[in-house]
Amino acid sequence: MMMGWDKMRTVRRGARRAVANATATLVLAWVAALALSAPAQAWWNDEWQLRKKITIDASATGANITDPIGTTPVLIRLHTGNFRFASAKDDGSDLRFVAGDDKTPLKYHVEKYDSLLSEALVWVAVPNVQPGAKAEVWLYYGNKKAVAAADAKATYDPDTLLVYHFNERGTPSLDSSVWANNAQSVGQPAEGAIIGNGVRLTGQNPVTLPAAPSLTQPAGGAFTWSAWIRPAAVQPNAALYSRRDGATGDGLVIGLDNGAPFVEVTNAGTAQRSGAGAPIAPGTWHHLAMIANNGQVTLVLDGNPYASVAASLPALNTVALIGGDTAATSSAAPIAQADPSAAAQSPAAPAADGDGTAAPAADDAAAAAPAPAAVPAMAGFAGDVDELQIAKIARPAGLIKFAAIGQGPDTAKLISFSVDEETASWLSGYFAVILKSVTLDGWVVIGVLVIMAALSWVVMVDRAGYLNRQAKANAVFMTHFREVADDLTMLDRGEDAEVATLGGRLSAADAKAMKSSSLYRIYHIGAGEIRHRFRSGTAPVLSGASIAAIRAALDSGVVKEIQRLNRLMVVLTIAISGGPFLGLLGTVVGVMITFAAIAASGDVNVNAIAPGIAAALVATVAGLGVAIPALFGYNYLISKIKDLTSDIQVFVDEFVTKMAEFYSADRPDPTAHRMAAE
Template sequence: MSLLRFGSHPRFRLSAPVMLALLFLAVLWPSPASAWWNEQWTLRKKITIDTGPSGAGISDAIGATPVLVRLHVGNFRFGAAKEDGGDLRFVSADDKTPLKHHVEKYDSLLGEALVWVGVPDLKPGAKNDIWLYYGNQKAPTAVDAKGTYDPDTLLVYHFNDRSTPAQDVTAWANIAQNAVPGADGAIIGQGARLDGQTALTLPGSPSLVVAENGELTWSLWVKMTALQPGAVLFSRTEGANGLTVGLDNGVAFVEVTNGGNTQRGAGGAAIAAGTWHQIAFAAKGAQIILYVDGNQAATLAAGLPTMTGVAQLGRAASAAAPAADAAAPAADAAQAAPASAAVGFAGDIDEFHIAKVARPAGFIKLGAIGQGPDQAKLIAFSVDEENAGWFSGGYFGVILRSVTLDGWVVIGLLGIMAVISWYVMVDRISYLNRVSAGNEIFLKHFRETSTDIGGLLQLDNQENDPSFGGELGKKQRKSVHAAPLYRLFAAGAQEIRRRFAGGGYRRLSPQAIQSIRAVLDSGFVRESQRLNRLMVMLTIAISGGPFLGLLGTVVGVMITFAAIAASGDVNVNAIAPGIAAALVATVAGLGVAIPSLFAYNYLTIRIKDVSSEMQVFVDEFITRIAESYELPEEPVKQAAE
């Protein structure tokens, strides 16, 4: 109410343009960011984990889970962070609670990072937000691999160790017993390579002991070299008990042997060789569910047997499991192991996880999507926000920071063009103002003077300066001298003086009057050229500004799409900043052209008015000359005789 009263008060009434300008600034002014977790960090970005229909489409329960965050030049400013990524911090949606994380890979030179973040309670069918903070060169490294995973996670191998046994990053320290060759370019950084002969042996740790009908979750990313019958991915046996996970000509299977009785669950479409896929299973009680790429592939009605022995990746732990007991029920016989012998798996593997609980289906699906090639469905990155500077937290800072070098070159050229166009506007408007003021004073006194133009011409005075009866002051005389009408008048007066320089009868023939008109017409052309001086610069700004801006935009869009293609991350958050920055060039071009267009039209109208005024004055001046210096009738007759 007080604001309305203020705006309605006569002394404080705002004009419509001012109110529109204030509204425009209010809309574009960067909105203040929400509470900053720590002021020592200068940059942050929101990461949205979308498990809803618009994202990963996960409706089953998820719970606490590690989430893989892939950073690259399209979504992260490596130059603003520490070289080793030690200033990375992840904070929950409340912007208060730090989250545990650890770095699997960080390469600021290549612009690539793989970071695992422990999210405590991920909701299905919703958008879950976390914050990434960076930009603090003094921050100590604060990675916590053990805290990234819950206590139920028994083993996690990233396979990022070269020529050494795979390290377990969980708190259980289940380090592999031997090393296998590494494989570059795996699904997540570096992986491991199995040749079908050498297996990766897991430790005989008490934490990995499996109780009868106990709970277990197992997952592994695999890429087959070629289709193999009965290829073993994981094997653990102890006497007449055993557990095997493998691929039979590309079809995933899980096989349980309990007391010599073997049951197999297999299903899902055969996976293709040379492509990455996640194989996982969750066992609880008398049921084992097999998953391929996060989707349920088969269900086996069997519980895990008791196993305390050593497990292996890539090869059967012992000879092939015995055939199904002849006395087994028909239902079990249908699931009996095939007669083909087991063989070692040949191909690449990556990201091996074991947990001592049966993870829900949503947890497994989130891992398959979030770690695989479809991660863009799950994770989206917002623009960077800053906690300092005029553009902090707003859109302009993000846009300007994303402008490429070619864009700045175009914007610089447009800036030069804008300076020139504004100079022309100011110069022409000020000149026309002086012209109008001088013309007005001159015409007033010219028309108020006697019809005898001789008094105006002061033919006996060589100063070419009308005195108007001494009525003009110094300032007015200066304004009159700047008037085109005065200069036309002075040119005509000079012509008349030249004709009467010898004294005698002061009369002009029609031919002489036409000659004076020709002089005035030439003066009119010169004055018109003076009025239109530099106007061509405005036409160049009007026509060339938008095209130059469009050139910058097109080049910027090309560079943006090339960068996206190189990084391989196709999502709107990677594309949007580059496209927005590319459009800055077009905005700059329009910013040059639009004021120039308005000014050109305004100046053209004013120049046309002055030109019309000069044309009218020439006609009026010639008429008064003809009246004042008309030849008498007698001399005309004598000339005719």
Template sequence: MTLGTRKGIQLRIAQAVAALVLVVALWPQQAAAWWNDEWSMRKKIVFDTGASGAAVSDAIGTTPMLVRLHVGNFRFGSAKEDGGDLRFVAGDDKTPLKHHVEKYDSLIGEALIWVAVPDLKPGTKNEIWLYYGNAKVPAAVDAKNTYDPNTLLVYHFAERGTPPQDISAWGNSATTPVAAADGAIIGQGARFDGQSALTIPAGPPLATAEGGEMTWSLWLKSAAPQPRAVLYARRDGANALIIGLDNGVPFVEVTAAGATQRGVGGAAIPAATWHHLAVTAKAGQIVIYVDGAQAGTLAAALPALTGIASVGKDAAAAAPAPDAAAAPVAADAAAAPAAAGDAAAAPAATPDAAAAPTVPADAAVAPDAAGAAPLIGFVGDIDEFQIAKVARPAGFIKVAAIGQGPDQAKLTTFSVDEETASWLSGYFAVILKSVTLDGWIVIGILAIMMVISWVVMVDRVSYLNRVTKGNTVFLKHFREAANDLEGVLQLDSEESDPSLGGGVDVKHHKIIHASPLYRLMHLGAQQIRLRFSGNGGARALSPQAIQSIRAVLDSGLIHEAQRLNKMMVMLTIAISGGPFLGLLGTVVGVMITFAAIAASGDVNVNAIAPGIAAALVATVAGLAVAIPALFGYNYLTIRIKDATNDMHVFVDELVTKMAESYHQQPGAPRRQAAE
């Protein structure tokens, strides 16, 4: 394999690699498969239950997750005004998830959305996708299926002036309205004044079997510590379940057949702050949770309960006594048959006695049999009240407490928005939209430098390809006719374009003209003609003449080398100047970002991250200019060096052949030799 063939193969490999890199760089990018191309925007939502997030190690299962959207993590302008185009998809980017909207206000930039996340795993990162940006699609909310069938009741308290509506599939809506509490932990809540109560009607779905399971939970903010304040009460004859706060300490009282057991939940819950309270019952064990952590237990089973329930007050115990005027009538009616000796009528008084409440009418203000303080109404706010017919696992309750509360950022994080149908989609699109004017100025300068460097590289590669091909063809013909140097140089011909002794056809003429070796040979031929024409036809060159011709050839070699290195300085400028310009843009961008943060006072990561990321785009642009220029410069330098070495070798070879062919004969007069 000849030197020219090896160089040609290396050149083709280099061109193929460069083309592959260029195709990969410009190929339309998309982070992952797109669920549906009709949606133009999406973002990834991560629920981190691992050590770096909420640190949930217990089982969780399928759970409705609260997604809070605001201007810091969502582009409301790209979605429909009512949020009807929002769609949630599982981490596989294939399975749609049920969701419903509690609140969506694009004007102020706030949304509260509940999403059914299947089988949330503990100790790891769970991902889902939020898609939006489809103006034609109708809303697809499904509140009932956002919760599993075990969820019996869910009150968001989003109503105003009407009884709270049950969001679950069971329809256990309240029968009495409650005052609204604006600015609750999750949108709007309910406000209790100690006198009002929220009544939940009895029904088969809410019926509790003896020893059955249950999960009860809500968010609360008490106005002040109260003794035995009732949060939830349900009575059924001699059975009862009371959940409340005793001077801030959570307690549960279970009454079965008139016997009461009481359990407390550890330390007092501070007033005037929101806290999550949950109670589970299963297999004779009742557990109290505060803010997702177990706070107390009670070894008791739930009694059978089928009656109405109340929130905020023990409404059943506070019911008025029977009318006094009606009592004697009932007594007379019962006594008359007995006086007549009607034995069959005597039992009629027994059902009336049994039907009388086991709890006196003034139980709300009187101490119980154990001498406990009276039960009173709760004063404060309540939000997100839920009841389930199963005992939820500890991980489920902890996720609810963290994911719905002020520490939601530990569990839920949002990625940047991604766009489809563009090679600038995804993270890069968001970053570019945050670039400031100074950054664009630097990027514009770098773009100009990149274009110049690529033009130089393409031009030099094209020129070197022609040089290499011309040198290869020229050397082949030159060495084939080298024994007849005078014929090669055509010293007797008047044409200024010697054809290497007639061995070059028309096809190869154009190729050879691109060879610097040919131009050096042509320069040497001109110098020999010049000396022979002024020497009376003598065909000899003195050593001084040969040295003079060599000096002219060296000068031509330098000019050819300069032609080979033309514009290479632009690559060195791109290599050294690109990163520094990019660094300048980054530093200025970071300075502007921190100055804006200081002026606004907003220090959250959503405010900082886009500015910092956008500032770094300048550095990326600088490296994008310098790295290709560096590779191209090194590649071109090697090829230029090879071509320059070929010229040095050829000059030596040509001068040697001239000295052999036109040397001065020994003893010849000096004047006969061309000076």
């Protein structure tokens, strides 16, 4: 029987050890996770309260751009779904963009920021975007003391010659690049274009681009042109962008012919046009780009190659038109005409023949030959245009596709936003607003719950320490109790130093630890009852009635020890059951006060209701904060108490069994055996 109990105790100790090891493993894993995540918590500047990670995904899981991209301005669209406008300054001047290393500030500028409509358009210069990879940018905001740091000129590289956002009203479009190539005519605004506002072209109101030195196009040079377009109707031979040299007849035209985009290059009087592709539907936005490089001109529609023509660009230094053809205002070359008066006075003037026909002119006085006929003008493009950009280099195909995806309606697969992070969690942000809205009754309830939480934690710490000490002391006691051979009272003789046992010596340290054991205290009761029944010099024999009486005395000790183990546990049960109800009481009272205040003021406003309701719910959160730890602690302590209670009951049975064995009437007297041996 004793071996069965030993095996049971061994199994229980093994289970407890396994649970302890698993708990320690989880704690170490949590600590390791915190350590690994610590570098990600670095903050570029603590004066900004909020930040958000923006991921630019050019990999196969995102935009799937495999061609080179490089440094490019990225359009960041902010709205209520990804940005807290209420936490930023009204004009957005506290916006800051930092590279993925969270150390390097990035250049940016704001095209539009409307805190009332919760809409913002921001261009950020992201360096060295790699194809097929992800890049990260941090957006910081929430600093009321910040000053504006936007810099449109630094957002674009020097190779960008012209950038029109078309967000002006009543004034010519302003160039956002460093070259300041502002438009020379006022365009008609188009509300709700694909990126903020655009320009609306009717075919009769083209936007004039200046003939600035920076816009001079060398013969055979590289060139990139891009814009978002939305044709209003199907037009034959409509010029979207036109630039011609009136003296030479050379020119460059980008347009649409019955909805099909084309590029036409004229060199030395010879016009070359790209082949026609699939037309685009009227009323739909499309990104159109033209890239010229190394004798090849390519049209790119929505980021994909559309058409091309083998031609080199001519030298051009004239004005250009958006939505019109320059041939409508000037001929490719003037037509030579004779002066009538000069012809009458000239001696070389031909004389009329008798039949009335003109006589041939003299060989050395021939009339001037006429120049080539004027280039027929194309119709002006009718529709909307947005985000016009011109560069003096050939942009890589990956960058054009990046712009078509990142600026269009499918930007979600390229750009994603993470949740907001805050510098402080309890003293700033939403929680600070909630705490400021808590009423007096709520603070009273929260104060009571704080006291309950403190008491429950004190009880849990006290009980956990006591139960652990009991388990260790019981283990020491049972080790020496099982070594007792013939006298159950030998561990209770009261020696301060050492007590002889069957298997060795009981040290003073073990004796001191053993005295605090609950099993020892029960054993002490049994040993005292045994000594009380033995007379000096008589054989130690106990009758059945005596054993039953001693068992009753042991049971009384068991009850006291179980009461001692369960001491103060009622505090945890009160915290578990009473905490949520107190929190609910505070919430109900807070909601009542909030609605009473609304009824008194007569102003039904969500912004007025929300803080009061949120503050009222703080009481419920506090109640749960009291109950949940108490519940976990209570269940843990109860399991420990059950184990110790089982040990006590097993020990009583073992003690009674040994007592019946050692002190039965038919057991030989160990004293007589010793005397006979001597």
